[in-house]
Amino acid sequence: GINAEYMGISELVNHPQVQWVSVVSPTFLHREHTEAALRAGKHVLCDKPMEANLPAAVRMLRCSQTHTNQISIIDHELRFLPIVSSFKRILPELGKLRHIEISALLDFRHFGKKSVWWNFSHLGGGVLGAIGVHMIDLVTYTTELNITQVNCMNEIFLKEKPNDNGELVKSTSEEYVSAQLVLSSGAVGTMTISGVHQGKSYRRIVFVGDKQRAVLDLDLCELTVIDSTSKTTFHQRDDMENFPDPFPFGTLLLARQLATASSLPQEACTFQQGLNTLSVVESLRKSHECKQWVKVKYDFDEPSKL
Secondary structure, three states: OOOOOOOOHHHHHOOOOOOEEEEOOOHHHHHHHHHHHHHOOOEEEEOOOOOOOHHHHHHHHHHHHOOOOOOEEEOOHHHHOHHHHHHHHHHHHHOOEEEEEEEEEOEOHHHOOOOOHHHOHHHOOOHHHHHHHHHHHHHHHHHOOOEEEEEEEEEOOOOEEEOOOOOEEEOOOOOEEEEEEEEOOOOEEEEEEEOEOOOOOEEEEEEEEOOEEEEEEOOOOEEEEEEOOOOEEEEEEOOOOOOOOHHHHHHHHHHHHHHHOOOOOOOOEEHHHHHHHHHHHHHHHHHHHHOOOEEOOOOOOOOOOO
């Protein structure tokens, strides 16, 4: 590592010993910090979600496309879990995919006692940005299918929170999501996300085909495949090397690959894929607002001036 302190992003990205920049700033600053790193000649690992809005994310993608000698990826670390690699390999054994059930139930405690950027959807806050993007990415990455249409209902349970001055501020970022999905193959799905779940987390994706079903249990880091007779045909539980959760374990596996990578790792989430996931998120929020089905946009125009 580099034993140094920096007074700002410019000083950091221009340090001659820095090769990689991990952008873990608030979501609405991802474009600014990513572009600074790329223009300074650094590789970039950008936290998810890619940005707070599509125009900013498109600008990030365009910038990365002008720096082709550098690696630019989104930090979807769950892709690097062994169970995810195994599922991607054996997915055809499920037969024709019929439906998917996505569940992510956690307790984010309203993102803290005071009003912060996480409580504002236009800044990239909410459970869709915190955990929803991970679940969406796992589905599209493993199946190699796009989500084409969505129908969504969101809810905010704590409507107002005090800011640093003690003034109550309205929260706009979702704490609960209930959605229906249509995939490009014609398969359908449901997604339930909660940030106010009491007790132990519950994170699971069930893939149902016409031959078998598979369960990705992210709490146990476990993959189970079951046939029509209820027989378990495949089972794998990852050794998380004493990590308590699959997210830090996935980050370790990602870091090991990047430490020796001279090109883009095959599991890595590209900026284009991160942009696609953000489009699904924006479509889910739009569906909630208009109270009807929304088609997900993948043909991105040049971004408007920010």
